Amino acid sequence: MSAGPTDAHLLERAPFLLRDWLTHALPEPLRWFANTLIAIAAILAIFGTLFALLTLVERKVLGRVQNRPGPNRTGWFGILQPVADGIKMLTKEDIVPRAADPLLHFLAPVALLGFSVLTFAVIPYGRDLVAVRLDAGVLYFFAAGSATELSIFMAGWSSNNKYALVAAMRALAQLISYELPLLLSAVPVVLAAGTLSAPDIVESQGGFTWGFVPHWHVFTPWGAAAFLVFFISALSESNRSPFDLPEAESELIAGHLTEYSGFKYALFFMAEYFGMCSLCGMAVTLFLGGWQAPLAALEFIPSYAWFALKLCALLLVFIWIRATLPRLRMDQLTRFAWKFLVPLALVNLAASAFWSLSFGWAGPMQALRWAIGIALAVGPFVLLGRRLGAGIGPRTYRYA
Amino acid sequence: MLGTGLLQGLAVTARNFLGSFYDRRRFVTTQYPEQRTALPEAYRNFPFLVCESADDPMGTLRCVACQICEKECPPQCIYIEKSKDKKPDANGKPQIYPAVFDIDTAVCMSCQICVEVCPFDAIKMDQVFELAATDRFGALLMDRHALAKPNSYFQSIHPTEAGEVDSRLLAARLAAEEKARTAAAAKAAPKPAAPKPPAAPSAEAPKPSPPLA
């Protein structure tokens, strides 16, 4: 964490001022240590709170979508529901099956939460507001994210329960399948920005065309396609509906969480929401301009507020999708990844390469550039979609 | 094109989400403990024992402890002990009454067989559903005091069926009174010309009433 922007106004500098006020009295090496600790504490506190709120908001939104009010008993509008849930989770009995592998059974949620939290380190939450400024930040993010698969498998295996094991295998297949498009859809951004460092990627999205169209990657043809692929893969990577096969409660009880209760279950829950938040944060960073304001006139609002706004919007879309779509089948899931997302991401890579190469085109060539770019994004989508949807019609029932 | 269906679905849910804020009629739920919806008449849950008056429920139970329901109950949740003595029933006729009549609501499955087999219209289906208790050993076992509910209650929850039952019982009582009067008259007039065949009103009465569904 650096000293923070010095020329920005007070609100923008508020986090840094607060930190410096807390630690200015300490001698140098200790101060660095304290600063780091404060960063960790801040991330944990903010995202912990966000997690708590998110569980409530999710239930409220799901309720609204289903024309119900949602939880509204605990506290004003159910605001204390997360607290109640937390107390319930913490006071529940922690059961470890006798046939389980106790060490792995214990380690799985811990490791999962650990890796999920690790991914927060490289996301830029605001101007200069990033915990660790890494040269290869995006790579770090995916490396830490990919390690979560191991934890889920650990949970499924160590439970020694057939449902949990099936869920673990599903989780493996699903996460491996969607890791690929997730990475591939991030590569065009790296290509365009020319850096693997998340703060630099956000910086590269600054500026406006004609004063009101921000230079976010999602507003380029390849960026829109890559965002779509990234978003779908992120849904799958965070085991969210409609890709929640590992915990498909109608088939597998609770999947890899079947044998977990009490605090460990809460840890899993937390890790999943953390994963969701960090993936959304990365999506915001890569495609939605990170902490950049959408209009030059709105830049007086501090950058971290913009980031939070975008993050919350994406999370709401996650919830919205959960409220809408039914769960896929396993073969449909993998088919979708390998036959649709991966080719789309690969073609999109070429599209973004074209976009970078045609950087200097101007005037009527700019129109041509857009036409080709859009064709490269939409054409494969339509063709692959037709391929994917071939043979899927209204189902005919033989005996009905 | 791929994805249009998804977008349609998303539009539907978004409409629901937004609509739920300004159109209260969309809501399918009620705030239960405070707001209660009127239960439909056909709703049935757990049996109760019908008594004639709310003032003296034990004295006016219709049950004669015939134990048919106890024997028919599939999960065997009914326990009955006959009384040693007899008490006059609603018609004034002395009858055996249940000294103990227990139903274990933890076991009862609300199948209504006890109601169907009862020849005395003494046990009927209730509409209760808030039977939760904090004591899982005693509180779910209902004794006859807890089970007894007046006929007026029955009238209030199942008016159609109750009216039918009442009219039938009234007919039976009238028939019995008629018979008693005839018998008294016969006792007064030593030679009855043509003694009426002892028609069994209780057996005759249910005939016109269609079986209740």
Next chain:
Amino acid sequence: MNPASHLWVIPALPLLAAALGALTPRGGRRLAAGAAIAAMAGALIASCFALHAALAAPAAHLTCNFEWFRLGGGAVRLGWLLDPLNGLMCVMVSLVSLLIFIFSLGYMDEDENFTRFFCFLALFAAAMLGVVVSNSLLLLFVSWELVGLSSYLLIGFWFHKPSAAAAAKKAFIVTRIGDLGFFIGLVWLYDSTGSLLLYDGGRGILEAHALAGLAAPALAGGLAASTAIGLLIFCGAAGKSGQFPLHVWLPDAMEGPTPVSALIHAATMVAAGVFLMARVFPLMAADQALASAPLHALTVVAGIGAVTALMGAAIAVAQDDLKKVLAFSTVSQLGYMMLAVGVGSWVAAIFHLLTHAFFKALLFLGAGSVIHATHHEQDIRRLGGLGGRMRVTFATFAVGMMALAGVPFVFSGFWSKESILHAAMEWEVSRLPLWAGLAGVVLTAYYMTRLTFEVFAGRPRSHAAEQARESPAVITVPLLVLAAGAILLGFLGTPAWPWLQSQLTGAAVPSGPLIESPVLTAVSVILVALGLGAGWYLYGRRPRSDAGAADPVAAAFPAVFAFLAARMKLDELYALTVGRLSSALSWLADFLDRRVWDGAIRLLARLGELAGLMNGEADRDGLNAGFDAVSEGFRRAGRAYSRAQSGDAQGYLRALAVGFVVLVVLVLMGCSR
């Protein structure tokens, strides 16, 4: 901004259309055709701009070179080139292609693989334009091969016809033979100059520095490397342009749909060879300065061209198939162009190339119109009498025929042919090309007259010809446009106003009198008149009455006519020589295998057997025990060794580890001692 840097748009547009066509399902006829025609129109517009830019500075070779990829230390560089030669070729190719595309709309209307056809056509045009605009022989070669591929696809478009499939294969293989030479030439060139860029600011292979190095007498016999390389490249050009030894694929290629024939024979594929020669002319001519060399590359080119010109014209005299006549006429005209290159006047070659493209495309499309109207009747003996019914076709065909025949002063063919003959006359090395050219002139006029009278005069000689109707506008409009071109184009390069020549060479050519050498012109006009007259005398005076009647020439000279009709038996000759040679070689190999080697082995075996016999005798006589012991020892050793081959992977790994340790220890002991 360098206009050459946008040059890639020209081939990219039809390529895009081809890609779109490939992705279009069979039903999307409108989409595929529309995309192809729109792309071609766009390419035409872009070509016009390019030409405009090129004419602004005719002498400058505008280039746009870029690095394709870098492997290790070296980089492969490609580039685009823009000069008047390129620009003219671009405009010509895209204009003729556009007209042919439009024509195909009508011609291929009933074909079920309509979309595929347009996809191939667009690919072909893209490849050809790629050949034209590339500034690197490598890129040119790649496009060149793409041209070959798409011509294969197009000739074999009706692949369900065995003859079409065979013709496609033949075209592909024969041109490949030439391309092999081309490729070797390229490799040699790259080896000796380190670049394949044509113009590269002084470092290109067509620029003085590289040429000076190449023209030195480096090979045996005082030959220059440039002679050998030039001849190798000429191999490729000869294959594509149907020059004498490799021309056999061209007439067979008529199996393809007629627009394809027009595209291949008029505008593009065959022109590619001549264009290549003109493009690398500085390289070809580099050895001219070397007076001591026994052979100059251009001499060979001129010779081959002369032979081809004469031979093609002679064969065309005796063909009965409408398109075959035109095909051999193409061979002959290409011979003229090569002749022009060979005698040093590549400008005349390009002039003729341009005019020929128009009038030959016109002729082919006219033939296509006839074929379309008569439901694929191509035999001229069974046609006839179409002049009255298909007036537009007849008129435009007549224009094309007169242009090809070289009817003086009005038609473009006359002017371009005159410039070639004039160049041939001024060549000092030999007069043979001139004689061959003059002989070709009379033959050309003769066979074109014959063709026209057979097809359009007299009365219909078959049911199909009786039923013929004029073709729709989509077919006739391109004909009219091409006819106009066939007339007007000639005036760009008359000696009195040598605009084309000045632009192509980049230096102002002084305008001379309209007729440069009156004697030569008079001779050639007389020869044309002779040819026309002979044709009219034999075929026009009394048109053939029915399809079975014998040809008047065949009646007079049956042997000669049959020889020519059988294409001078060249195919048979190849079958007899090349085919026979390869059979002979395989027979020889088989014989060696069966008799010689087998015999030797048998002999050795016999010897071994004998030795064994003797050995056995000796063994049995007393050595038995000893040999037994030795062989038992071998067997035991083998068993021990095979025990090591346990199939146990870990065992191997273990052995490796132990071996490593032992080795290191041994080495250390050796060192410490």
Next chain:
Amino acid sequence: MSAALAIVALATLGSAAAAMLGRSLLRSIFMLAVSWAGVAAFYMWAGAQFVAFAQVLIYLGAISMVALFAVLLTRQSRDEASPPPAALRRAILAVVAAAGVAAVLLWAVAHSPLAVSGSLAPATSVRQLGFDLMGRHAAALLVVGVLLTIALLGAVVLAADGAQERPGDEP
């Protein structure tokens, strides 16, 4: 500095040894994952961040997954344990061979004149790495890409069941 190295090394070696000794296959793989993470930590220590992340991504994210899949797909395998004498013999041989190799290597390391220059890690930015990969080592990168593609195709072909997809099983 060296203390951090020692801790990383001990953790890596310990988990690797535990993985190689462990009875349970799954636990072995998890221990190996720890050991790979240790190697990644070593890379971090040495200042090669990019390699460290690549190590985590590929070893923890991919290779351990593949190994887990292989274990699960071969779960019905006959009992692993060899007859005791053979297993013991192999184990002893293995330890002897490995110890020999280790001894030789350690001896070589200890007796080689290895000079350490510069206390700072050479600064290699990701950008520089990218330029190197795409520039000087472009050919190698191409070859490795082809190798990976072919290896993956080969793996699919090897592991694919020969049975045809049943008709009518489409969604």
Next chain:
Amino acid sequence: MNALQLCLAFSSLLFAVGLAGALARSNAIIVLLGLELMLNAANINFIAFWRFSPSSAPATGVIFVLFSIAVAAAEAAVGMALVIAIYRHQKTIRLPDATDLKG
């Protein structure tokens, strides 16, 4: 013993552990993973020499390790596929049983 030698010693020991595992265990998967450990040990050497090399300009060591990791990934994929193929044929993944090509 300086830092470089420490690193090299670390890699040697890791190599030995991997070798021991590859030699001692009969399960093909563990053997393959032992090989992976040995590869990792080799990579450690590259990084160590890169880290302590006198000429710090080229990132050859790092690039070598990247390639090595890629090759290791390919090797693991093919190896596991082979294990599965062997399992399908022989219903076992014990290496000592896979001796069909025994001489």
